[in-house]
Amino acid sequence: MDLTCQGLSTMSSSQSAALLNTPLLSLHARLGARLVPFAGYQMPVSYPAGILAEHHACRTGAALFDVSHMGQVLLAGSDAAAALETLVSADIAGLALNQQRYSFFTTPRGGILDDIMVTRRDEGLVLVVNAANKEADLAHLNAAIGQRCEIRPLADQALLALQGPAAASVMQSLAPELLRLSFMSGAAASIAGIPCYATRSGYTGEDGFEISVPADRAEELAQRLLDAPGVAPAGLGARDTLRLEAGLCLHGNDIGLETTPIEAGLGWAIPKVRRPGGERAGGYPGSDVVASQLANPPPRKRVGLVAEGRMPVRAGTALMVDGAQVGVITSGTLSPTLGHPIALAYVQREAAAVGGHVDAIVRSSSVPMRVVAPPFVAHRYVRNP
Amino acid sequence: MTIQFTVEHEWLDHSDPAQATIGITQHASSALGDIVYVELPEVGAKLEKGAVAGTIESVKAASDLYTPVSGEVVEVNEALRADPALANADPEGAGWFFRIRIEDSSELDSLLDKAAYEKLLEAQ
Known part of the structure; x- marks a missing residue:
């Protein structure tokens, strides 16, 4: 069989040199991850347990995903919400502090440039965008609303996702105040002493948290979460099977420039x-x-x-x-x-x-x-x- | 030398000189990850060397399985069909795929021995 065409072959050193890494690269290596190129990054597709075991860990216990390749962008300024509403169809002006919404950047033909999460924080609106579209999204934001608000990529923040029915009990011991959060809301919190912003959201259909953490403390946080009982590291392979079971769209596959939100059932x-x-x-x-x-x-x-x-x-x-x-x-x-x-x-x-x-x-x-x-x-x- | 390998990460055992047993290597098995479905050739099918003999579906992707030699398929591994994870647990043993009657033993000459296959893996 041809292993090279499946994105399954291990990378040559020249290939990996051209790729970006998340702050968790050395942790992934230590955990024995199989790294593959994804959206310009070297990312774990799975760990030695394998995709199926990681998938089941997330459905029965908890799984920890490194999603630091995704873009985090702050829109700041009093006009930011009104400005963002010229690019997305969500109710951004009505977004309460610490509330989160799913939305998408649309094209003039009604296509979907990217799907995004928007959270209103104290400092402004924070967008989480797909890794593959990060640069296009930033260019789009800057060109369209760069005059109306400050647009700042949060390049020094990593993003971890703790997902699964045991996520809450893990958080109980590290940041119990986060258990008060409802799905699609967030809060600034100190998790194991590390300053974070967490939302109760994810891409698996399970309960869980997505945690924005300073890049230089991401590995420390990841290790603390992995040390909790029942938490397994999981890669992009399990992330894909989990989101598909949850019926969630993947931009580039299920939605894109050629599909409208209405066709997509969104x-x-x-x-x-x-x-x-x-x-x-x-x-x-x-x-x-x-x-x-x-x-x-x-x-x-x-x-x-x-x-x-x-x-x-x-x-x-x-x-x-x-x-x-x-x-x-x-x-x-x-x-x-x-x-x-x-x-x-x-x-x-x-x-x-x-x-x-x-x-x-x-x-x-x-x-x-x-x-x-x-x-x-x-x-x-x-x-x- | 009765076990040989291909650059497509298959092994072929012809300790019985009349027929060859074919499977995927440990390397291929690890690279594919969890194997969830296999499609095997039909018994009696006549295959040309290099032809697609089956399909291996991992969680992530489908891969073709080629036959390294020409001949008639004489047996397929029904245990593997029932439990594709055998190709992960024991790819070079219980996880074999099919047996083929060797038509032209000179086709074996172009296959790799263990040392050559290991060298290939190192180079990748």
């Missing part, structure tokens, strides 16, 4: 106040496209698919009904939790009804798949009163 992230008739309707790139699709559903939509058996059905697989192509899979894997194939796909609206069937063409065989509403594995977010 209309829930466009609140009433930004919709036609709302107080601050539109005003972001492509809002006319979004408004028109809210009124007249577009011809295709994102759905979940499941199949019997154990053969993974992967991104790029064509979907047929009665011999005609009706869609394509954008992410697919064998669900480690469920033990059967799961996938996200775009299909024509006529084929998108939950309970309907499509045929996935894998190599020479045709695999029947059933349309379901994601998530595939129920979310277990914690919402405190």
Whole structure:
């Protein structure tokens, strides 16, 4: 077989020299991580336990992910929220202190330049953006709203994600005040004596925390978290299977320049106040496209698919009904939790009804798949009163 | 020398000179990570050297498995089909993939011996 084309081969030294590293590189090496190039960074795809064990650790205990490759950007100044609302469809002006929202930068054609998390902190709005889009996002921000607010990449901050049902009990001993947080809210906190800002959020469907920490103390924090009982290090491989089971989109696969938020089923992230008739309707790139699709559903939509058996059905697989192509899979894997194939796909609206069937063409065989509403594995977010 | 290797990280055991048993190397198994599904050739299929003989699905990706020699498939590892993780647990033993009747033993000449394969791994 060809191991080089799978992103699975170990890197040559010239390859790794051209890549960036997170502040946790030496910890990853010590833990025996398999490092692969990802979005310009050298990142752990897995540790010696392997992707499946790391996945299960996150579903049953807790997993620690290094996501420091992602971009953290501060927008500061009194006009920052209004300025950001010219680029995203979320209600940013209405974001209370320490509240967090999911949103996306849209393009004039209604495509998705990137999907982001926005948190209002004391010092301003803090965005977390995808690693692969970091530079494009910054250029976009600077060009569009650079005159209206200060735009400062938080390059000296690392980002760790502690995810899983045991995350809360881990935090209980290190920063118990964080247990008061509800899903999608945050707080500044001292974790094991290290100054951090944590949000109760993540990319796995589990309860958990995403922790912004000064880069020079990231390894110390990671080690403290790994020392807690039941916490396993997990890499990008498990992160991908976990987010897919949770039905969460991966930018570049399931959403991108060619998909609109409405096609992607992300209309829930466009609140009433930004919709036609709302107080601050539109005003972001492509809002006319979004408004028109809210009124007249577009011809295709994102759905979940499941199949019997154990053969993974992967991104790029064509979907047929009665011999005609009706869609394509954008992410697919064998669900480690469920033990059967799961996938996200775009299909024509006529084929998108939950309970309907499509045929996935894998190599020479045709695999029947059933349309379901994601998530595939129920979310277990914690919402405190 | 009855066990040989390929640059595609397969091993071939022809201690029975009439047929060869084929699997993936420990290196390939480790590089692929958790193997969750395998597709094996059909018994009776006639394969040309270098042809795709099956598919290995790890959590991350699908990889083709090639046959290092031409011939007719005489047996496939049903235990591996039922439990693909055997290709992780014991890739050079219980995790074998298929057996093929060797048609032209001169095809074995171009395969690597253990030392040459190890050298290849070092160079990568």
